[in-house]
Amino acid sequence: MNVIAVNSSPRGGGRSKTELMLNHLVEGMRAAGAEVDTVNLREKKIKNCIGCFTCWTKTPGQCIHKDDMTTEIYPKWLAADLAVYATPLYFHTMNSAMSTFKERTLPAVQPFFEKDTAGNTFHPLRHKIPATVWLSVCGFPEASEFDALSDYLNRTRHQDAPIVAEIYRTAAENMTTAFYEDEARDILDATTRAGRELVETLTISAETLGRITQPFVDPTAFAQMGNLFWKTCIAEGVTPKKFDEENMVPRPDSLETFMLLFPAGLNAEAAGNRKVILQFHFSGQVDGTCYFEVASNRIDAREGTSANPDLTIETPFDVWMDIMTRKADGQQMFLDQKYRVTGDLALMIALFKRDEGHRD
Numbered sequence: 001m002n003v004i005a006v007n008s009s010p011r012g013g014g015r016s017k018t019e020l021m022l023n024h025l026v027e028g029m030r031a032a033g034a035e036v037d038t039v040n041l042r043e044k045k046i047k048n049c050i051g052c053f054t055c056w057t058k059t060p061g062q063c064i065h066k067d068d069m070t071t072e073i074y075p076k077w078l079a080a081d082l083a084v085y086a087t088p089l090y091f092h093t094m095n096s097a098m099s100t101f102k103e104r105t106l107p108a109v110q111p112f113f114e115k116d117t118a119g120n121t122f123h124p125l126r127h128k129i130p131a132t133v134w135l136s137v138c139g140f141p142e143a144s145e146f147d148a149l150s151d152y153l154n155r156t157r158h159q160d161a162p163i164v165a166e167i168y169r170t171a172a173e174n175m176t177t178a179f180y181e182d183e184a185r186d187i188l189d190a191t192t193r194a195g196r197e198l199v200e201t202l203t204i205s206a207e208t209l210g211r212i213t214q215p216f217v218d219p220t221a222f223a224q225m226g227n228l229f230w231k232t233c234i235a236e237g238v239t240p241k242k243f244d245e246e247n248m249v250p251r252p253d254s255l256e257t258f259m260l261l262f263p264a265g266l267n268a269e270a271a272g273n274r275k276v277i278l279q280f281h282f283s284g285q286v287d288g289t290c291y292f293e294v295a296s297n298r299i300d301a302r303e304g305t306s307a308n309p310d311l312t313i314e315t316p317f318d319v320w321m322d323i324m325t326r327k328a329d330g331q332q333m334f335l336d337q338k339y340r341v342t343g344d345l346a347l348m349i350a351l352f353k354r355d356e357g358h359r360d
Protein backbone atom coordinates (compact mmCIF):
# COMPACT_ATOMS: atom_id res chain seq x y z
CA MET A 1 0.00 0.00 0.00
CA ASN A 2 1.20 3.45 -0.95
CA VAL A 3 0.36 6.07 1.69
CA ILE A 4 0.78 9.83 1.83
CA ALA A 5 0.67 11.27 5.35
CA VAL A 6 0.00 15.00 5.40
CA ASN A 7 0.79 16.80 8.65
CA SER A 8 -0.51 20.36 9.00
CA SER A 9 0.70 21.21 12.50
CA PRO A 10 2.83 24.34 12.41
CA ARG A 11 4.75 23.16 15.47
CA GLY A 12 8.08 21.46 14.92
CA GLY A 13 10.86 20.46 17.28
CA GLY A 14 8.95 17.55 18.75
CA ARG A 15 6.27 19.81 20.23
CA SER A 16 3.35 18.80 18.03
CA LYS A 17 0.90 16.26 19.39
CA THR A 18 -0.51 15.80 15.89
CA GLU A 19 2.95 14.77 14.76
CA LEU A 20 3.43 12.56 17.82
CA MET A 21 0.25 10.63 17.01
CA LEU A 22 0.98 10.59 13.28
CA ASN A 23 4.51 9.25 13.80
CA HIS A 24 3.12 6.31 15.73
CA LEU A 25 0.43 5.64 13.13
CA VAL A 26 3.04 5.73 10.38
CA GLU A 27 5.34 3.43 12.35
CA GLY A 28 2.54 0.83 12.45
CA MET A 29 1.77 1.28 8.76
CA ARG A 30 5.40 0.76 7.82
CA ALA A 31 5.65 -2.29 10.08
CA ALA A 32 2.72 -3.76 8.13
CA GLY A 33 4.57 -3.20 4.83
CA ALA A 34 3.16 0.13 3.62
CA GLU A 35 5.27 2.69 1.78
CA VAL A 36 4.59 5.93 3.61
CA ASP A 37 5.59 9.38 2.46
CA THR A 38 5.15 12.01 5.17
CA VAL A 39 4.70 15.62 4.12
CA ASN A 40 5.02 18.35 6.73
CA LEU A 41 3.06 21.26 5.31
CA ARG A 42 4.93 23.73 7.54
CA GLU A 43 8.05 23.05 5.46
CA LYS A 44 6.28 23.63 2.14
CA LYS A 45 5.26 26.62 0.08
CA ILE A 46 1.62 26.18 -0.90
CA LYS A 47 -0.29 29.15 -2.28
CA ASN A 48 -3.99 29.64 -1.71
CA CYS A 49 -6.43 28.51 -4.38
CA ILE A 50 -7.45 31.68 -6.22
CA GLY A 51 -10.66 30.25 -7.66
CA CYS A 52 -9.67 30.90 -11.29
CA PHE A 53 -10.82 27.47 -12.52
CA THR A 54 -7.83 27.30 -14.89
CA CYS A 55 -7.46 23.70 -13.65
CA TRP A 56 -10.95 22.96 -15.03
CA THR A 57 -10.66 24.85 -18.34
CA LYS A 58 -7.41 26.04 -19.93
CA THR A 59 -5.20 23.32 -18.44
CA PRO A 60 -7.59 20.56 -17.25
CA GLY A 61 -6.20 18.81 -14.19
CA GLN A 62 -3.36 21.33 -13.77
CA CYS A 63 -3.27 24.16 -11.26
CA ILE A 64 -2.17 27.62 -12.39
CA HIS A 65 0.26 27.90 -9.46
CA LYS A 66 3.79 26.57 -9.56
CA ASP A 67 4.80 25.71 -6.02
CA ASP A 68 5.54 22.71 -3.79
CA MET A 69 1.95 21.51 -4.18
CA THR A 70 2.09 21.30 -7.97
CA THR A 71 5.63 20.07 -8.32
CA GLU A 72 5.83 17.62 -5.45
CA ILE A 73 2.84 16.99 -3.21
CA TYR A 74 -0.08 16.77 -5.61
CA PRO A 75 1.54 14.05 -7.79
CA LYS A 76 2.39 12.06 -4.63
CA TRP A 77 -1.16 12.47 -3.38
CA LEU A 78 -2.66 11.30 -6.67
CA ALA A 79 -0.41 8.22 -6.69
CA ALA A 80 -1.33 7.20 -3.12
CA ASP A 81 -3.82 4.45 -2.22
CA LEU A 82 -4.46 6.08 1.13
CA ALA A 83 -4.06 9.63 2.42
CA VAL A 84 -3.73 10.35 6.13
CA TYR A 85 -4.69 13.92 6.94
CA ALA A 86 -3.31 14.89 10.32
CA THR A 87 -4.40 18.27 11.62
CA PRO A 88 -4.50 20.04 14.96
CA LEU A 89 -8.05 21.07 15.85
CA TYR A 90 -8.29 24.83 15.47
CA PHE A 91 -11.62 26.42 16.31
CA HIS A 92 -13.30 23.03 16.06
CA THR A 93 -12.06 22.24 12.58
CA MET A 94 -8.95 21.54 10.48
CA ASN A 95 -6.36 24.31 10.56
CA SER A 96 -5.78 26.72 7.70
CA ALA A 97 -2.69 24.89 6.37
CA MET A 98 -4.74 21.73 5.89
CA SER A 99 -7.60 23.70 4.43
CA THR A 100 -5.24 25.34 1.93
CA PHE A 101 -3.90 21.92 0.99
CA LYS A 102 -7.42 20.53 0.53
CA GLU A 103 -8.50 23.45 -1.67
CA ARG A 104 -5.52 22.84 -3.92
CA THR A 105 -6.78 19.33 -4.74
CA LEU A 106 -9.54 20.89 -6.87
CA PRO A 107 -7.82 19.84 -10.15
CA ALA A 108 -8.70 16.23 -9.27
CA VAL A 109 -12.40 16.85 -9.89
CA GLN A 110 -14.16 17.79 -13.09
CA PRO A 111 -16.48 20.81 -13.37
CA PHE A 112 -19.53 18.77 -14.39
CA PHE A 113 -22.57 18.14 -12.23
CA GLU A 114 -23.88 14.68 -11.54
CA LYS A 115 -26.35 13.25 -9.02
CA ASP A 116 -25.38 10.66 -6.42
CA THR A 117 -27.74 7.90 -5.29
CA ALA A 118 -29.23 10.18 -2.64
CA GLY A 119 -30.03 12.77 -5.31
CA ASN A 120 -27.31 15.21 -4.25
CA THR A 121 -25.25 17.05 -6.85
CA PHE A 122 -21.52 16.32 -7.02
CA HIS A 123 -18.51 16.81 -9.29
CA PRO A 124 -17.19 13.58 -10.81
CA LEU A 125 -13.53 12.77 -10.26
CA ARG A 126 -10.98 13.37 -13.01
CA HIS A 127 -8.57 10.88 -11.43
CA LYS A 128 -8.85 8.17 -8.86
CA ILE A 129 -8.03 9.82 -5.53
CA PRO A 130 -6.87 8.16 -2.32
CA ALA A 131 -9.16 6.86 0.40
CA THR A 132 -8.74 8.94 3.54
CA VAL A 133 -7.90 8.68 7.20
CA TRP A 134 -8.39 11.73 9.40
CA LEU A 135 -6.31 12.22 12.49
CA SER A 136 -6.80 15.21 14.77
CA VAL A 137 -5.78 16.23 18.26
CA CYS A 138 -7.16 18.95 20.48
CA GLY A 139 -6.50 20.63 23.80
CA PHE A 140 -9.88 20.32 25.55
CA PRO A 141 -10.92 17.10 27.29
CA GLU A 142 -14.40 16.61 25.76
CA ALA A 143 -14.85 14.25 22.80
CA SER A 144 -17.56 16.58 21.48
CA GLU A 145 -14.81 19.04 20.48
CA PHE A 146 -14.49 17.00 17.29
CA ASP A 147 -18.21 16.88 16.44
CA ALA A 148 -18.08 19.84 14.05
CA LEU A 149 -15.00 18.52 12.21
CA SER A 150 -16.41 15.01 11.91
CA ASP A 151 -19.77 16.27 10.76
CA TYR A 152 -18.11 18.51 8.18
CA LEU A 153 -15.86 15.75 6.88
CA ASN A 154 -18.70 13.29 6.49
CA ARG A 155 -20.95 15.81 4.78
CA THR A 156 -18.26 16.93 2.34
CA ARG A 157 -16.50 13.65 1.55
CA HIS A 158 -16.49 12.60 -2.08
CA GLN A 159 -18.58 9.52 -2.79
CA ASP A 160 -15.60 7.92 -4.56
CA ALA A 161 -13.04 8.62 -1.83
CA PRO A 162 -14.22 6.93 1.35
CA ILE A 163 -13.17 8.00 4.83
CA VAL A 164 -11.86 4.73 6.23
CA ALA A 165 -11.09 6.02 9.71
CA GLU A 166 -11.35 9.07 11.96
CA ILE A 167 -8.91 9.21 14.87
CA TYR A 168 -9.52 11.95 17.40
CA ARG A 169 -7.44 12.52 20.52
CA THR A 170 -8.67 14.95 23.18
CA ALA A 171 -6.52 16.53 25.93
CA ALA A 172 -3.54 15.90 23.68
CA GLU A 173 -1.32 18.46 25.36
CA ASN A 174 -1.59 16.48 28.61
CA MET A 175 -0.13 13.39 26.96
CA THR A 176 3.40 14.63 27.47
CA THR A 177 3.07 15.48 31.16
CA ALA A 178 4.73 13.27 33.76
CA PHE A 179 1.30 12.60 35.30
CA TYR A 180 -0.02 10.65 32.36
CA GLU A 181 3.02 8.72 31.14
CA ASP A 182 1.28 5.35 31.40
CA GLU A 183 -1.87 6.45 29.63
CA ALA A 184 0.12 8.20 26.91
CA ARG A 185 2.18 5.05 26.35
CA ASP A 186 -0.99 3.01 25.90
CA ILE A 187 -2.55 5.59 23.56
CA LEU A 188 0.58 5.74 21.41
CA ASP A 189 0.97 1.96 21.33
CA ALA A 190 -2.67 1.71 20.25
CA THR A 191 -2.03 4.32 17.55
CA THR A 192 0.85 2.23 16.20
CA ARG A 193 -1.47 -0.76 16.26
CA ALA A 194 -4.10 1.28 14.37
CA GLY A 195 -1.51 1.91 11.64
CA ARG A 196 -0.95 -1.82 11.24
CA GLU A 197 -4.68 -2.54 11.22
CA LEU A 198 -5.30 0.11 8.59
CA VAL A 199 -2.80 -1.43 6.21
CA GLU A 200 -3.96 -4.98 6.88
CA THR A 201 -7.74 -4.44 6.96
CA LEU A 202 -8.40 -0.85 5.89
CA THR A 203 -10.17 -0.27 9.17
CA ILE A 204 -9.38 0.21 12.86
CA SER A 205 -10.91 -2.18 15.36
CA ALA A 206 -13.25 -0.80 18.02
CA GLU A 207 -10.85 -2.03 20.71
CA THR A 208 -7.88 -0.14 19.26
CA LEU A 209 -9.92 3.01 18.68
CA GLY A 210 -11.21 2.73 22.24
CA ARG A 211 -7.65 2.72 23.57
CA ILE A 212 -6.68 5.69 21.40
CA THR A 213 -9.65 7.77 22.51
CA GLN A 214 -9.65 6.68 26.18
CA PRO A 215 -10.52 9.53 28.54
CA PHE A 216 -7.52 9.98 30.81
CA VAL A 217 -7.89 13.36 32.46
CA ASP A 218 -10.33 14.26 35.19
CA PRO A 219 -12.05 17.41 33.82
CA THR A 220 -11.75 19.26 37.15
CA ALA A 221 -8.06 18.44 37.57
CA PHE A 222 -7.58 19.29 33.87
CA ALA A 223 -8.92 22.81 34.40
CA GLN A 224 -7.01 23.33 37.67
CA MET A 225 -3.70 22.17 36.22
CA GLY A 226 -4.29 23.99 32.94
CA ASN A 227 -5.09 27.24 34.72
CA LEU A 228 -1.97 26.97 36.89
CA PHE A 229 0.13 26.27 33.81
CA TRP A 230 -1.18 29.34 31.96
CA LYS A 231 -1.00 31.56 35.08
CA THR A 232 2.65 30.55 35.50
CA CYS A 233 3.40 31.27 31.83
CA ILE A 234 1.78 34.71 32.15
CA ALA A 235 3.49 35.52 35.47
CA GLU A 236 6.91 34.53 34.08
CA GLY A 237 6.27 35.98 30.61
CA VAL A 238 7.13 32.73 28.84
CA THR A 239 5.49 30.80 26.00
CA PRO A 240 4.64 27.11 26.44
CA LYS A 241 7.70 26.28 24.32
CA LYS A 242 9.99 28.21 26.64
CA PHE A 243 8.22 26.72 29.66
CA ASP A 244 9.07 23.24 28.39
CA GLU A 245 12.61 24.11 27.32
CA GLU A 246 13.35 25.53 30.76
CA ASN A 247 11.72 22.48 32.38
CA MET A 248 9.54 24.83 34.39
CA VAL A 249 6.91 23.77 36.89
CA PRO A 250 3.45 25.34 37.32
CA ARG A 251 3.29 27.25 40.60
CA PRO A 252 0.51 26.04 42.90
CA ASP A 253 -1.56 28.86 44.42
CA SER A 254 -3.64 26.89 46.94
CA LEU A 255 -3.48 23.80 49.11
CA GLU A 256 -5.69 22.01 46.59
CA THR A 257 -3.47 22.72 43.59
CA PHE A 258 -0.35 21.92 45.62
CA MET A 259 -1.83 18.53 46.52
CA LEU A 260 -2.58 17.95 42.85
CA LEU A 261 0.84 18.87 41.51
CA PHE A 262 3.32 17.93 44.20
CA PRO A 263 3.18 14.13 43.64
CA ALA A 264 4.53 14.50 40.08
CA GLY A 265 7.89 15.63 41.49
CA LEU A 266 8.20 12.85 44.07
CA ASN A 267 10.31 9.76 43.69
CA ALA A 268 7.75 7.29 45.08
CA GLU A 269 10.18 4.40 44.73
CA ALA A 270 12.19 5.83 47.62
CA ALA A 271 9.41 4.53 49.88
CA GLY A 272 10.54 0.98 49.09
CA ASN A 273 8.17 -1.65 50.49
CA ARG A 274 6.62 0.55 53.12
CA LYS A 275 4.14 3.39 53.19
CA VAL A 276 5.78 6.71 54.00
CA ILE A 277 3.84 9.69 55.30
CA LEU A 278 5.04 13.14 54.38
CA GLN A 279 3.32 15.94 56.28
CA PHE A 280 3.24 19.65 55.33
CA HIS A 281 2.30 22.53 57.63
CA PHE A 282 2.00 25.71 55.62
CA SER A 283 1.87 29.27 56.89
CA GLY A 284 1.63 32.69 55.27
CA GLN A 285 -0.24 33.15 51.97
CA VAL A 286 -1.76 29.68 52.36
CA ASP A 287 -2.30 28.54 55.91
CA GLY A 288 -3.14 24.84 56.09
CA THR A 289 -1.96 21.29 56.41
CA CYS A 290 -1.87 18.31 54.12
CA TYR A 291 0.01 15.05 53.85
CA PHE A 292 1.01 12.50 51.26
CA GLU A 293 0.92 8.75 51.74
CA VAL A 294 3.71 7.53 49.51
CA ALA A 295 4.04 3.89 48.52
CA SER A 296 6.22 2.64 45.68
CA ASN A 297 3.28 2.39 43.29
CA ARG A 298 0.96 5.21 44.40
CA ILE A 299 0.80 8.53 46.17
CA ASP A 300 -2.37 9.65 47.95
CA ALA A 301 -2.79 13.29 48.92
CA ARG A 302 -4.95 14.18 51.93
CA GLU A 303 -5.87 17.42 53.61
CA GLY A 304 -5.22 17.70 57.37
CA THR A 305 -2.76 16.20 59.81
CA SER A 306 -1.54 12.62 59.99
CA ALA A 307 -1.08 10.94 63.40
CA ASN A 308 2.24 9.31 62.49
CA PRO A 309 4.20 11.22 59.85
CA ASP A 310 7.67 9.95 58.90
CA LEU A 311 8.66 13.42 57.84
CA THR A 312 7.15 16.81 58.68
CA ILE A 313 7.91 20.01 56.82
CA GLU A 314 6.87 23.33 58.34
CA THR A 315 7.23 26.13 55.87
CA PRO A 316 5.77 29.38 54.61
CA PHE A 317 3.75 28.44 51.50
CA ASP A 318 5.68 30.88 49.30
CA VAL A 319 9.04 29.46 50.34
CA TRP A 320 8.04 25.94 49.39
CA MET A 321 6.51 27.10 46.10
CA ASP A 322 9.79 28.90 45.29
CA ILE A 323 11.64 25.63 45.91
CA MET A 324 9.11 23.59 43.96
CA THR A 325 9.34 25.91 40.96
CA ARG A 326 13.15 26.04 41.25
CA LYS A 327 13.23 29.73 42.03
CA ALA A 328 15.01 28.87 45.28
CA ASP A 329 17.45 26.15 46.22
CA GLY A 330 15.88 23.74 48.73
CA GLN A 331 19.15 22.93 50.48
CA GLN A 332 20.15 26.57 50.83
CA MET A 333 16.70 27.49 52.16
CA PHE A 334 17.03 24.68 54.70
CA LEU A 335 20.46 25.93 55.80
CA ASP A 336 19.03 29.44 56.03
CA GLN A 337 16.25 28.01 58.24
CA LYS A 338 13.50 29.26 55.97
CA TYR A 339 11.67 25.98 56.66
CA ARG A 340 11.92 23.22 59.25
CA VAL A 341 12.07 19.47 58.81
CA THR A 342 11.50 16.88 61.50
CA GLY A 343 11.93 13.18 60.88
CA ASP A 344 14.01 11.17 58.46
CA LEU A 345 16.17 13.63 56.47
CA ALA A 346 17.74 10.91 54.32
CA LEU A 347 14.25 9.84 53.32
CA MET A 348 13.44 13.40 52.35
CA ILE A 349 16.48 13.61 50.08
CA ALA A 350 15.56 10.30 48.45
CA LEU A 351 11.92 11.29 47.97
CA PHE A 352 12.81 14.60 46.33
CA LYS A 353 15.45 13.13 44.05
CA ARG A 354 13.12 12.94 41.08
CA ASP A 355 13.02 16.56 40.06
CA GLU A 356 12.44 16.64 36.34
CA GLY A 357 9.41 18.91 35.97
CA HIS A 358 5.90 18.18 34.87
CA ARG A 359 5.93 18.58 31.13
CA ASP A 360 8.50 17.11 28.78
Ligand SMILES: Cc1cc2nc3c(=O)[nH]c(=O)nc-3n(C[C@H](O)[C@H](O)[C@H](O)COP(=O)(O)O)c2cc1C
Nearest residue numbers: 009011016017018088089090091092137138139140
Ligand atom coordinates in the same frame (compact mmCIF):
# COMPACT_ATOMS: atom_id res chain seq x y z
C1 LIG B 1 -5.68 28.83 16.88
C2 LIG B 1 -5.96 27.67 17.78
C3 LIG B 1 -7.25 27.19 17.91
C4 LIG B 1 -7.51 26.09 18.74
N1 LIG B 1 -8.78 25.62 18.82
C5 LIG B 1 -9.07 24.57 19.62
C6 LIG B 1 -10.39 24.07 19.73
O1 LIG B 1 -11.33 24.52 19.08
N2 LIG B 1 -10.61 23.04 20.61
C7 LIG B 1 -9.61 22.48 21.35
O2 LIG B 1 -9.87 21.58 22.13
N3 LIG B 1 -8.31 22.90 21.21
C8 LIG B 1 -8.03 23.93 20.37
N4 LIG B 1 -6.73 24.37 20.23
C9 LIG B 1 -5.65 23.62 20.92
C10 LIG B 1 -4.92 22.67 19.95
O3 LIG B 1 -5.82 21.81 19.28
C11 LIG B 1 -3.91 21.83 20.71
O4 LIG B 1 -2.97 22.71 21.30
C12 LIG B 1 -3.18 20.82 19.85
O5 LIG B 1 -2.31 20.05 20.65
C13 LIG B 1 -2.38 21.50 18.74
O6 LIG B 1 -1.82 20.52 17.90
P1 LIG B 1 -0.24 20.36 17.73
O7 LIG B 1 0.27 19.98 19.10
O8 LIG B 1 -0.06 19.28 16.76
O9 LIG B 1 0.29 21.66 17.24
C14 LIG B 1 -6.45 25.46 19.44
C15 LIG B 1 -5.14 25.95 19.29
C16 LIG B 1 -4.90 27.04 18.49
C17 LIG B 1 -3.47 27.54 18.35
